Amino acid sequence: MTATGPSLQELITAPHPDVAPLPSAATSYDTGVRELRGVPYAPVEGSRPLELDLWLPPAGRTGPFPLVLFVHGGAWRRGRRDDMGMRTRHWAPGPFARLAASGTAVACVDYRLSGEATFPAPLDDLRAAVRWLTLRSAELAIDTGRTVVWGESAGGHLASLLALTHGEPRLIGAVIWYAPSDLTVARGGFSPDDATTPEALLLGAAPAAAPERARAASPLLRVHPGAPPFLLVHGDADTMVDHSHSASLAMALERAGVPVELWSVPGADHGWHGAADLQVDEVFTRSLAFARRLQS
Template identity: 70%
Template sequence: MADLVTPGELRGLIAAPHPDVAPLPRATEHADGVRAIRGVPYAEVEGSRPLELDLWLPAAEGPAPVVLFVHGGAWRRGRRDDMGVRTRGWAPGPFERLAAAGLAVACVDYRLSGEATFPAPLDDLRSALRWLGLRADELGIDAERTVVWGESAGGHLASLLALTDDEPRLAGAVIWYGPADLTSPRPPFDPADAATPEALLLGGASAALPELAAAASPLRQVHADAPPFLVVHGEADSMVACSHGRDLADALRDAGAPVEWRAIPGADHGWHGASDDEVERIFAASLDFVRQHA
């Protein structure tokens, strides 16, 4: 007869292993010795789905620097394996390119605004950093040389992570067309509107939640000890005004923090309207920035 167990003991037996100790899924091999490990659980959140990340690991031996990639989607949607519409047709894709250049890449899930409000997604990114540090030896990475890279809403979260996390301190931040200010009117954003993506992130209109909106605004978190930033924004951005990126870069510079600012003439959100060559140059400049600082 099988040993009898209590319901509590049975729940413990059948539960999936905790992400801190769970075996890694099987890797798939790509060109140049790059390995991809998809759907790796990195955190368990009570009452929520397991949070996962995809790993792209380079062939080179020795601890590799890390890119922590944060996807966009207005904090409401999006996929961790998507760097934006202009890179979707690339072969090899952008993350495989980064790994082929000797970088490890962690593309992370975070809770969307339909699941939890701010600061939940920022807390999730911190959990991902913790997990990467915990499993660093096993993965062959150097988590202390991590650059966060985000686009659109992911750029907003990446900025906040770089500006508010001191332990471990990030090596840098690459911000593509990310919102920086959730407190002031910047068309099309209206802080009094309770139906904006920003309001859904906060749980109410920014104007009605001024302290929370300020805490969620990278522009309000700038300080002299910030890690190096590369901020890139299209001058014709119709969804997130170019002033977000320009003002963030100016504030970092005024505070004495290292920052590179690039405005892309004629480019709308997601690099719409930019030439293929221009998008390649933006990606190459971002890769060069990571290599320089990681």
């Protein structure tokens, strides 16, 4: 009897990310950091495959390396996975190469934007990225048991939720820059009754009209004892995400017995607009030191 081979559909479909060959790494001539760009990590039915970029420490260093999982901002509506914000775009080497040169691997991940899917889809995507990175960790020489999640703005909101709700492997810390923490009450210019805000587009309805979903999407309301340490950094002149988001989250974490540092950057607006270059450098350096301390 002749064995039945794979169907035509199976033959033409790209290999599943769980088993697909990894791309070759490109090595930066100035830092020696290795980069793997556009690596698929999850197929999404009826949508684009989700991808991530990886920065690995220079060849010759011994792994497995700890991991920073970076989550980009953009009001949950736009943004690029390899963008840490407007004040770092001109850096050479860039921020992710700097992280990798320090000895940690970096994964910058796609997630579905609010024009593609509503909450909890983007959080589910981050969990899928952690699962895939753990599955392929031996090939990548990374240790996802030493993962610090790092996010800015909307990405910081998702990073906070991931740190407060993810299962195994447990994340060991979170670096959160100027991120929303509460979608349930008015803060600054945000109103939970407005159906046109980025928060409403994330939820698929005005937060006040979907209170259970708004609560589930609010890191402030997901705080619990045993959560990993947090570094919260926020400009005290932020006109887009009110500074009180980080202040309230820091207070809740402290009350739950979770190690937390709140750093208010004087005179800084959203995205570190208005901050001096030296301030932005200090924010990055201190955030890196926080992550590396937890990973060591």
